[in-house]
Each structure stands twice: as C-alpha cells, then as structure tokens.
Amino acid sequence: MPTTPVDIFWTFLVGSIGLIGMAWVVIAITIRNQRKQLEAERERREVMQHSAHKYADLFNNVSDIIFIHSLSGEIQQVNDAVTRELGYDIREIIGQTIHDFLPAQYNTRLDTYLERIQTLGSSGGFVTIRAKDGEIKIFEYRNSLVREDNKAVAVRGIARNVTEHHVAERKLRQSEERYRRFFEEDLTGDFIATPSGEILAGNPAFANIFGFESVEQALQYNFASLYARRSDYEE
Structure with missing residues (x-):
C-alpha cells in the first residue's frame, strides 16, 4: 500500500519527538554533571578558604615572629x-630592610648573614633588634631559603624574643663574678667542703692561713686532716 502524506507526517512527528526526548535527556545529564562540577568546585573553594583562614589564624596568633624577606634583606611579609x-605596625615593616631595625653597631653583620644563608641554605643564631620605642631586644632566629624551580627566591624565618633570658643570664654571670671576686679577695679564710671533709673550693687567704703554697695544693687535702684529731672535726 502506498505511503500517504499522513503516514509521512506521523513518522516525522514520532521521529521528532524521539529526537527531542533524547535531546532533553542529554541536556538533563549535562545540567546534572555541571551541577556536580559546580558543587565540587564550591566545596573545594570552601575547603581552601577554611584552610587559608586556619593558616592566617595560626600565622598571626603564634607568639614568635614569622617573616619572609628578599635575598637582599627587604621584608616582604x-x-x-x-x-x-x-x-611596629605591619605597614611600617613591609618594604623596609632588616638593616633599618638593627642598632648601628650591628649593621655590618647583615651582609655577612645574607651571604651565609645564600651559601649554606639556612642560618640561625641571635640578633639584636631595635623596638619602636628604642628598646633593644634580643631574638633567637632560624631562617632558611625559599626555592622555586630549584632557585632561591627569598628567605623565610621565625624569631623568638629571648631578651629576658639573656638579661637573667647576664645578671647571673655578674652575680657569680661579684661572688668570685669577694671569695678570692676576702682576707678571711673562706672554703667549701663536703661533710666528709673533701675541700671543694678555697680562697688564697684560706690556703695561706693553713700553710698551703696555693689553693690548688689545698684542694688535694681533706679538711679533717687539718685537725689534730679527726674526732675533733667530726664533732
């Protein structure tokens, strides 16, 4: 039986509907995939933002000074x-060089430090810094090179304020020196001995009073031996 125009129309209509349906399926799948990609991208950004926030919080709330400076000593972060x-306000620091914050007598050491860290890749020690109010503070630092494509581009570091520790150590040394001088110059025979009589220390007057040629000779004796009877020492 010959094909009529009506048959052709219905065949075309059914085929068109099928194509349209397939097109909608493809569109729906594409939209769904795009939504998944957008959702994944949103989650990735949220994770990155959260990580960045945590890093910034850690970076700014640690007690030590964390910094990055250029290979020439310019402070970048x-x-x-x-x-x-x-x-100092951070804006007063960024763009300045380390040289600007060193007391004048330490300026010549900066070039040596910059050469050393570029040669060795790291550097550590103590540095004296002038605070904004003029107070001189001492920091212990640990620095290392930042590399990109195996090329040094900057220096990162961390510095801890150890001023109080150094001041306490200096006072202790001064106190020990004063005690040593008093001990050695005192005209009274001063000595330190264990309960068993072992002489641990003595001053020149002590050695002279007991007839020793020197303090070193006195240290070779037991204090109990200086008594006529050991029982007198033990009493």
Whole structure:
C-alpha cells in the first residue's frame, strides 16, 4: 500500500519527538554533571578558604615572629607578633630592610648573614633588634631559603624574643663574678667542703692561713686532716 502524506507526517512527528526526548535527556545529564562540577568546585573553594583562614589564624596568633624577606634583606611579609614584640605596625615593616631595625653597631653583620644563608641554605643564631620605642631586644632566629624551580627566591624565618633570658643570664654571670671576686679577695679564710671533709673550693687567704703554697695544693687535702684529731672535726 502506498505511503500517504499522513503516514509521512506521523513518522516525522514520532521521529521528532524521539529526537527531542533524547535531546532533553542529554541536556538533563549535562545540567546534572555541571551541577556536580559546580558543587565540587564550591566545596573545594570552601575547603581552601577554611584552610587559608586556619593558616592566617595560626600565622598571626603564634607568639614568635614569622617573616619572609628578599635575598637582599627587604621584608616582604610578617605576622602580627611583630607588633606585640616590637611595637611596629605591619605597614611600617613591609618594604623596609632588616638593616633599618638593627642598632648601628650591628649593621655590618647583615651582609655577612645574607651571604651565609645564600651559601649554606639556612642560618640561625641571635640578633639584636631595635623596638619602636628604642628598646633593644634580643631574638633567637632560624631562617632558611625559599626555592622555586630549584632557585632561591627569598628567605623565610621565625624569631623568638629571648631578651629576658639573656638579661637573667647576664645578671647571673655578674652575680657569680661579684661572688668570685669577694671569695678570692676576702682576707678571711673562706672554703667549701663536703661533710666528709673533701675541700671543694678555697680562697688564697684560706690556703695561706693553713700553710698551703696555693689553693690548688689545698684542694688535694681533706679538711679533717687539718685537725689534730679527726674526732675533733667530726664533732
């Protein structure tokens, strides 16, 4: 039986509907995939933002000064600890060189430090810094090179304020020196001995009073031997 125009129309209509249906399926799948990609991208950004926030919080709330400076000593980045420890606003620090914050007598050491860290890749020790109010503070630092494509591009570091520790050590040394001088110059025979009589220390007057040629000779004797009877020492 010959094909009529009506048959052709219905065949075309059914085929068109099928194609349209397939097109909608493809569109729906594409939209779903795009939504998944967008959702994944949103989650990735949220994770990155959260990580960045955690890093920034850690960076700015640690007690030590964390910083990055160029290979020539220009300060490029620093955390909030610099304000707490030295009194400078961060904007007063960025773009300045380390040289600007060193007391004049230490300026010549900067070039040596910059050469050493580029040669060795790391450097550590103590540095004296001038605070905003003029106070001189001592920091212990640990620095290392930042590399990109195996090429040194900057220096990162961390510095801890050890001023109080150094002041306490200096006072202790001064106290020990005063005691040593008093001990050695005192005209009274001063000595330190264990309960069993072993002489641990003595001053020149002690050695002279007991007839020793020197303090070193006195240290070779037991204090109990200086008594006529050991029982007198034990009493």
